[in-house]
Amino acid sequence: MSPSLLILTDFFRAANDALDYATNLAVPLGARLVLLHVRRDSILDPEMFTGELSDLSKEATKLALSRVADDLAVPVVVEIGHGRVAFAVADAVSRHHPLLVVLGRPDYSATPGELVQTTALDILRTAPYPMLIVPHTVASNAVPRRILLALDGEDFTLGPHAGAIRQLLRTLSAELTVLHVLSDPTDPTREDEVLESVRRTGLSVDLPGPLRFRSTVAGRPAEGILHAAQAADTDLVIVLARPRSFWKQLFSKSVTAQVLLRSTVPVLVLPTLA
The missing domain is CATH 3.40.50.620 (HUPs)
Incomplete structure (x- = not known):
């Protein structure tokens, strides 16, 4: 089917x-x-x-x-x-x-x-x-190619949804940029670790190019993601909905909720198992 x-x-x-x-x-x-x-x-x-x-x-x-x-x-x-x-x-x-x-x-x-x-x-x-x-602000219906994956630096797993998302990214021949959002400017930028956490999920398999990396410092993580997502080279932003940080907190305090309510580009929300 x-x-x-x-x-x-x-x-x-x-x-x-x-x-x-x-x-x-x-x-x-x-x-x-x-x-x-x-x-x-x-x-x-x-x-x-x-x-x-x-x-x-x-x-x-x-x-x-x-x-x-x-x-x-x-x-x-x-x-x-x-x-x-x-x-x-x-x-x-x-x-x-x-x-x-x-x-x-x-x-x-x-x-x-x-x-x-x-x-x-x-x-x-x-x-x-x-x-x-x-x-409602999206002006183009073009298929997204330049995709921003916003991460907090912690490992994640997509469980039963991993295969479908890999299929989506592969079919779209997506250029995937990983955004690491830091809340403390003194924290080290762990590019290798963050990229490896993505590779372990298989999301980067068979994409047309290598994973790209970007980091940003923001006192409010949602603001950092929204600012990066508004860049001219972003067609779609992906955010994670972690059980401990989304369902167990007030929506108004959830980074994911703030992004999907305020983003000017389409947002793909991926529930994680942890």
């Missing part, structure tokens, strides 16, 4: 832009799209307060999904879920085993901070899975 990309849609602009991005990504991967719309009608849904939920009827939703699918240049499966998005995504993932979950990030600049409980964060907490977040 061909690989798939699971993409969430609510028919708003951010989701439509993410769909365009995912469609272009699916072509070199030879992947089909699983287009998932989740009907969200719970008063406990935090985004009920933002006005960013579709109010289409079930019949209208089916028609809209069908029209979207007909306009795409890659094979598409459409599904309608119900209730909490994270649970609907977990169910779809268990059946389709996609390479990635893809979703658009709307403009939250006018939304009070306490209401910014995004779908991405809820999914990562409830059903962690490799996730590509496409911000």
